Every structure is written in structure tokens, then in C-alpha cells.
Amino acid sequence: MQRIREGFLYRLNYFLSFPALLWQVVFLWLPLMILIGASVYSRTHHFSLIFYKEILTAAHLRIILRSLSLAFFNACCCLVVSYPVAYFVAFHTRRWKNILVLLLTLPFWVNFLVHVYAWFFILERNGLVNSLLLSFGLIRTPLHLMNTLFSVALVMFQVYLPFMLLPLYVIFEKFDVRLIEASLDLGASWRQTFWQVMFPLTLSGARLGFFLVLGMSFGDYVTPQLLSGSKTLFVGTVISDYFILNRSFATGAAFMCVSALVLIGVMGACFVWLRAMAKGVK
Amino acid sequence: MRILRRLSLPMFVFCVYALLYLPIIVLIIFSFNDSSATYQWGGFTLRWFGELFHSSEIWLVLKHSLIVAFSAVALSLLFGLMIVCSLKERLNRIASWFYIPLLVPEIVLAVGFLYLFSFLRVPLGLTTLIVAHTLLGLAFSVPLLHARFVEMNPDVIEASLDLGASKWQTFIRVVLPFLQPAVFSVALLVWMTSFDDFLISFFCTGSASQTLPLYIYARVHAGITPVINALSTFTLLVSFLLVIVYSWLRVKLEEVV
Numbered sequence: 001m002q003r004i005r006e007g008f009l010y011r012l013n014y015f016l017s018f019p020a021l022l023w024q025v026v027f028l029w030l031p032l033m034i035l036i037g038a039s040v041y042s043r044t045h046h047f048s049l050i051f052y053k054e055i056l057t058a059a060h061l062r063i064i065l066r067s068l069s070l071a072f073f074n075a076c077c078c079l080v081v082s083y084p085v086a087y088f089v090a091f092h093t094r095r096w097k098n099i100l101v102l103l104l105t106l107p108f109w110v111n112f113l114v115h116v117y118a119w120f121f122i123l124e125r126n127g128l129v130n131s132l133l134l135s136f137g138l139i140r141t142p143l144h145l146m147n148t149l150f151s152v153a154l155v156m157f158q159v160y161l162p163f164m165l166l167p168l169y170v171i172f173e174k175f176d177v178r179l180i181e182a183s184l185d186l187g188a189s190w191r192q193t194f195w196q197v198m199f200p201l202t203l204s205g206a207r208l209g210f211f212l213v214l215g216m217s218f219g220d221y222v223t224p225q226l227l228s229g230s231k232t233l234f235v236g237t238v239i240s241d242y243f244i245l246n247r248s249f250a251t252g253a254a255f256m257c258v259s260a261l262v263l264i265g266v267m268g269a270c271f272v273w274l275r276a277m278a279k280g281v282k
Numbered sequence: 283m284r285i286l287r288r289l290s291l292p293m294f295v296f297c298v299y300a301l302l303y304l305p306i307i308v309l310i311i312f313s314f315n316d317s318s319a320t321y322q323w324g325g326f327t328l329r330w331f332g333e334l335f336h337s338s339e340i341w342l343v344l345k346h347s348l349i350v351a352f353s354a355v356a357l358s359l360l361f362g363l364m365i366v367c368s369l370k371e372r373l374n375r376i377a378s379w380f381y382i383p384l385l386v387p388e389i390v391l392a393v394g395f396l397y398l399f400s401f402l403r404v405p406l407g408l409t410t411l412i413v414a415h416t417l418l419g420l421a422f423s424v425p426l427l428h429a430r431f432v433e434m435n436p437d438v439i440e441a442s443l444d445l446g447a448s449k450w451q452t453f454i455r456v457v458l459p460f461l462q463p464a465v466f467s468v469a470l471l472v473w474m475t476s477f478d479d480f481l482i483s484f485f486c487t488g489s490a491s492q493t494l495p496l497y498i499y500a501r502v503h504a505g506i507t508p509v510i511n512a513l514s515t516f517t518l519l520v521s522f523l524l525v526i527v528y529s530w531l532r533v534k535l536e537e538v539v
Contacts, residue, residue, distance in 0.1 A: 013367075013368040014368060014369075015368070016364040016365065016367060016368035017364065017365040017368045017369050019360075019361040019364060019365075020361040020362065020364065020365040020380075020420055020424060021365070023361065023413075023416060023417055023420055024379065024380065024417075024420070026398075027395070027398070027413060027414070027417045028382060028383055028386075028391075028394075028417060030398060031391075031394030031395060031397055031398040032386075032390075032394055034394070034397055034398060034401060035390075035393065035394055035397060038397070081298060084291060084294055084295065085294070085295050085298050088291055088292065088294075088295045089295070092291070092292075100299075103299060103302070103303070106522075106525075107302055107303075109474060109521045109522065109524075109525050110306060110518060110521065111477075111478045111495060111498075111514075111517050111518070111521065112478060112480060112495075113480055113495050113498045113499055113502065114306070114309070114498070114514040114517055114518060115305070115306070116502075117309070117498065117502050117506075117510065117514055118305035118306050118308065118309040118514070119305055120502060120506055121305070121308065121309050121312065121506050121511070122305055122308065124505070124506055127506070128308060158301055158302065158305070161298070161301075161302065162302065215387060216387070218387070219387035219388065219389045219390070221388075221389055221481055222480060222481065222499075226499075226502060226503070236389050239389055239393060240389065240392075240393070240485075243393050243396055243397070243485070244396075244485070249397055249400075252393065253393075253397075256389075256390060256393065260387075260390065263387075
């Protein structure tokens, strides 16, 4: 018996695990190492922070701040909008529940570019909104909707909303609805019930969604590139400009490291803040 | 007033769903619009689809996308099965490491690939694209296949070997059928990731090997045209068909089990 066990299960063919591990090391860790390495080596092959000095300027920091505030704003909006929806779908739908849940997952299968393009179609100068408003005579000249911060924020909100809705719905699905009833029966107001029962118990889903939306909108490239014109710069577009247009890899790598550090820092702060909020109200 | 308050939550939910779906629905409707003005409804037509499929460009990028997606699915399944069968429980500790490519912002991965390939002087093309998508594919295949594999009763494998099946026969007849649901899920996820991926493809491919999302991107830059509406509708159709086939297969498989 022992011999047979060794035959398939326990005599390890380590060799077979090689390709997957190789992929992980060569195509994930190696590039990250090279990027970090490139950002701290000067042209004369000595350790130096010259590239960091180059990008730690007010203009660059403003770009990071802009991306960060947009991402944070977006994540907050998604959170606020998703809570009632997830709650409603989990508890107040009977016959429609299956179809509503299916509709929550379907956007994940829509091509990202098609999503953004659909908004093009609606917001452009001779797009749907303008043509409708014009034909009803509400406006005389087409509104300028594209290439504004508003359009970027709107599209990001719509595209990333499912990433918040689904985790929240999943956590609400596990949530015992009787806890809410008990809380209300025992005299708590809706506000108290939300902050002291619902919020702390759904925190894990909210946190996951929040971080997903925050991270993705911070590094987004397609939405700003297509919808903000070239006037307003965001982190994703600046990084790609460094690498594709200017071919100045080291400066780009330095900028990327700084942005990543800022994002990680903000995520850490949010993590602590959300936990404190859930604890503080108990 | 009370009715208004009772209805406010469903109304709100309805609005959110409308926001999620309206742009796409409008886009689909207008891809059947027989008028070159973007917003006036000129009757139903399939003209744009005809125009779309008559251009040789679209077939070329579609071919590229299919090659890349198939290869990425095949490679990530192959490597995933190999590592899962060889390391078994030892994979417990490192299985979650394979998730990392999904957590790292896409732009970082994309730039990393570009840097690595130019560092190694590898010309960009379909091969580099397949390599990149396989890394993303492994992020699905290793953890999912592993999760399924550890659920398997080892006695079954022992019995198979005990009764004289070779290792290979055991793998094909016993292990693989048990892993089948996970294999299907992985194939679907990797396929969709590869087929839809824009950013990594944007950085990892040469100008001669465009894929479908890259083609859409290039065309969108030029503004809205009915042909792009048709192309978008077509990609949506492909995705939804795949999801439907997948759910149907899963139901079938569960019936068998």
C-alpha cells in the first residue's frame, strides 16, 4: 500500500510544477524587481535617487493627488450607492431575486472598452444626450460633456460599480435579517440599526469592494485616456506616457513606485479608519 | 406619502440597474439602426454587421484574439494541472501566491512586461501576448484547480493504481473527470480575461498583431461610427453566448454527477 501511495501521490514530480513557478518568477517577480531596480540606479550604474528627485515635483504630486481624490471619491460614491441596492436585492426581492442577482454579475462579462465606448455614444457632441435635448428644444447648442472631469468620474463610477455591488451583495446574503428586526424591535432607530448592526457586520464586503474600486480607478488608463482628452493627466496615463511615448523607463519606474507607495499608504489608512468606524459605534 | 416612502427604495434600485445597463442597451439598439446619423432612428438593418464582416481587418484581429485566447487557456490549464498534480498538499502554502497578478494594478503588470521584453530584446508580437495572458490565466487556474483537487478523496486514486491502472490512465480516467467542473470554470475565466484584456495587450503586442480590444480602441479614438456599434454588439454577443453555454454545461455536468 505504501508503495502505491508513493506511486502517485507522494513521490513528487517536482519537475511538473516547474512551468507554473517559472512563469510566476520570470514574468511577475522579475519585472517588478527590474522596475524597482531601474528606478534607483543612475545612468552610471550607481545607487542614486536622481529619478525620484526628478519626479518629486509639484506637478507630478498634483497628478497623483488628482488620481487619488478621483479614485477615493469614486469608491465612496460606489459604497454609498451600493449599500441600499445590495440590501434590497438580498432581503426585499422574492420572485425577482435570481434575475436581479444575474444582472449584478452580467456586467463583468462586458468588455471594458465596449462599456466605455457606450458612454462615448451617449455623451459625445452629437451623441444621444445632446441630440435628445436638442430635439426637445431644451438647449440650443450641444452641451460640452466629453473631455471633462465629470465624464471621467461618471464613467468610472458606472464601470466600477459592479465591483462594489457584488461583494456587498454576497456579504448581505450571509447576513441574518432577524438581527435587523431584533434591533428595531428593541427600540433602536433605523440609523442606530445601520451603524451598530448592519455596518459592522457587512464591513468585510464593503472593505473588499472599496479597495477594489479604489485601486482600479487609481491606476485606470482607458477611461481617462479616452474621456478626459489630453488636457488632464492621471497616474495611469502619465505612466504609460513615460514608457511608450518618451521611452524614459527609469523615470517612469520611479513615478510608478511613488504612486504605488501612496496608494498602499492610503489603503492602509482606510483599512484602519473603517475598522475604527465599525468599532467606535459599537 | 407613505406609498412614496415605500417605493423610494425600489425606485432607487431600479435607477441603479438602469444606469448599469442603459448605455449598453442603447448601444446595441443603435447598432441595428439604418441611418448613418448616429441618433436618428432610420429603421432596422443588419447593414453594419455586413460591413463589419466584409472588412478583412476585422477577421485578422479576430483571428489574433482567438489564437491568443486559446493558447492562454491551453497553457494555463496545462501548467495548472501539472503543478496541482505534482505538488498536491504542498501547494496549500503557495497557492494564494498565484493570485498576485490579479491584485497588482494592471498598468504595473503591463509596464513590467514591456520593460522585461525590451530588456531581453524580445520582439513584441503574439508570442509575448500569449506569455502575458498565461500569467493572468495561472492566477485563475492554479488556485481553482488546487481547491478542487484537495477535495478529492485520495483513496479513489489509490484504488485505481491498486487495480492496475497506470499513472497516466489514473490521471485521464479518475483525476481529470473529477476536476472537470473546475477545468470548465478556469477555461471560461481565462478565455474572458484574455479576450477582453486591453491594457496588457496594449503594452505587449506589436503593431502587426492587434487583437480585438486594441482594434476597438484604435477605432474609438476616431469617433463613433455605426460599424463600431456593430462590433461592440458582436463582442457582447460572443461573451453572453459563452456564459450561457458555460451555465448549460454546468447544469448538464451536475446532472451526470
